[in-house]
Amino acid sequence: MDIQKLLYIDRRIIYLLVAIGALIPIIRPIGLPVVPTAPVKGLFNKIDTLGPDDAVMISFDYGPSSEPELNPMAAAILRHLFIRKVRVLVVAIFPLGGVSMAIQQLERVSQEFDLQYGVDYVNLGYKDGGQAPMKAMGVSIHDVFPADVDGRPTDEMSLIQQVVNYDDIDVVISLATGVIGEWWANLINAQFGVDVAVGCTAVSAPKYYAYLRSGQMIGLLGGLKGASEYEKLLIDRYPEARELYGKPEEAKKSAITGMDVQSIVHVIIIAFIIFGNTMYFALRRSQRR
Amino acid sequence: MRLWYAFIMIVVCFNVWFGSDALAVEIEDFAAQDTPSDGGQSIDLRWVATGRGKVFILRSTARDSAFSVVGEALASDGAYTDFGVEEGVNYYYRLGWMSGGDTLQTHTVGPAVAKSNWFRKYRSNALVTTALMFFLVITFVNRAKKGHPLYIRRIAGLSSIDEAVGRATEMGKKILYIPGILSLSEIQTIASLSILKHIAKLTAIYGTDIEVPNKDPLVFSAARETVREAYLEAGKPDQYREEMVTYLTYDQFAYAASVTAKMVREKPATNFLIGSFFAESLILAETGQAVGAIQIAGTADIPQLPFFVTACDYTLLGEELFAASAYLSHEPVLLGSIKAQDVMKAIIMVVVGIGIVTYALGSEFIKNLLLTR
Amino acid sequence: MRRTLPLFLTFVVGMFPIFAFFVPHRAVSDLNQQLDTWLVIVAAFALPLGVVNLVGSNITKIKRKQKGWPYSIVLLAGLSVMAFYGIMGGEQGFHPKFQYMFVNMVSPLQATMFSLLAFYVASAAYRAFRARNIEATVLLAAAIIVMLGRIPFGDMLTGGRMTPLSEWIMTKPNAAAQRGIIIGAALGAASMQIRVILGIERTYLGKGQE
Incomplete structure (x- = not known):
């Protein structure tokens, strides 16, 4: 030949x-085994210390193209937060589809728990301007989002009354494609001191290691592997998560299954x-x- | 709103009374003052607490009456920043807590007034660095103007531009110039437009066809102006056609689909991928490679560099992209700013080096000096 | 004037955010926020320019029956229908039909384009990773370790050593090199920005150098 x-x-x-x-x-x-790594444990362990008095912001900074990698991450993190009864504020900074991703994932996960909208979680929707609204939330989240995703005034929601700005938030988690995750790490963490973790596509993971090592991020979930590690930690720690991921329709969508591919x-x-x-x-x- | 505060008050009292934190608290040295280095949005509260438990923050615009709860904190925090204030208004504060079923309060402190400040002191180090960078650029530009010779190393990607344009001319095929997918607010896009102008001048001189498909509407307008100007400067305004610079779509992957389809259909001889790229980088570069085009890429988006290095003939890595306009024009004034950048880099290397050594020896001085918010 | 005014505007608009970074005064931060808003407005005004160009060039293509003209009809139909329901949906764009098309058409199409990367990565890796010299061999070895470290097989083959080794490569040599490139690129960007602000760099304006 x-x-x-x-x-x-x-x-x-x-x-x-x-x-x-x-x-x-x-x-x-095939059902191959998954071994969690330190960057994923960083975020998991942080959330594991939080409870009903704490609040976490999740920023949906990705569109449909990154859905296969980032949706399992979003679902796993939301489940972890809701199991621990941590209050969740959802925002979207990515213009093309970020808010659609947020709606889909919240609809999917929130119905698995007994939650009250506006008290336990809120979807604040999309805000244009990239860095500008991110910085403005350091002063007042309500001023940036006077209405939620469906146009309901946020000043009537107890969650927004109690969580004024980043001072009241324990972790900001950016599920990011492109450059927005970096802004959270090098701009919002640096300027406001709030803990930041990023879940990103596998291709952008290498650049975030520099921020992780310098302490600008507390955790990193890189691609499907990061999501599968988070699912593994969640399943091992919480029986209710094991039950959720045991359902055939959820198992099919899980990152652990995706890792076979x-x-x-x-x-x-x-x-x-x-x-x-x-x-x-x-x-x-x-x-x- | 008052009802809400009353509700919080009840909840706080309930929590403190029935919660595990319902232990004795003593507060000393309670003080309120304007938050320094801010835009007048907040007032800082400080106290020293003994014991565990929650305290609630009471605020009023009168010294002795109408106090209402505006927030809560752990006594052990010793600090709270009140963002719910207006600039220039006198505010009085008290701290309240539960002890053995009684509600206790501190004495009133104040008045504290939120004021807009004129300088963020904690950014003094950034100010010094910015000033130094401006100083170095201006100094080296002036030196260059006076005729001091400046050396710039050979950058293979930029030196091969002529060859790449020449190849397209010989083959009678078009050149595809992709200026990245971010807008004009991204400095890489500005650098890309500078290179586009140089290439458009060459295509005007050689009579080669060029196409610039765009994702961002602002870049589309600027690129059209740049190419038109290049043809004018090359003395070939009649050869310029509006179709040379086109707008495709604002969607990243629809743009990638459209450009790759162009590559497959029209088989350009040369592709330039210069600017800010994300996940579409490999889709574009690998398709270009498959159709046999010579490819020159340039980006400062680090995750995309490996893809470009793999699939393109030449790649401008990070800062090489920003040096392009100086390199291509050989203009001493522009070369001067590149020299300033090198000097700044040397300074950073020395400071980081000293920082590593001193940190290893147990001193955090350099680390704290470089910390910025 | 035609030459000076854009340079003056560039200087003022470029210097102001730097000024606002150091000056927290409300008057300054308010004006800085205004600048951000203006950027969004200017970009919004530029969008119709792009759309006009897109529609114009495709109508010409259809009129002249150029190669692939039926695709232009598909493009114009898609553009009009999506834009119509987008506008009908108000500020957040949630007309049910818009949402339906987004979820069932845009979403899978984007995911398809993104997933093409898997194929391109495979062919690019096959071509690029050759042990031609020492540097290329080191690169090749690192790539295989990281790839194995990202999948369970790696640990199964090596008794759990591959994940820590891969993490070491990512957190030590990779992070160090990334930082080096980030610092260099950031300085390059800062130098370029200063050139633009001070009017030393003018090529992007289409007016040549000094």
């Missing part, structure tokens, strides 16, 4: 094998890299001869 041909293999063959590798675990899940595709890519290098050295040897 011509080594040159194998070395410059038609990329469609690679695409086909990746597609097959992604399909198989969807049809027949990621694992197989990674193995295929590694196999291709090894194959490519083998062919490369074989070619070099034949050229030397």
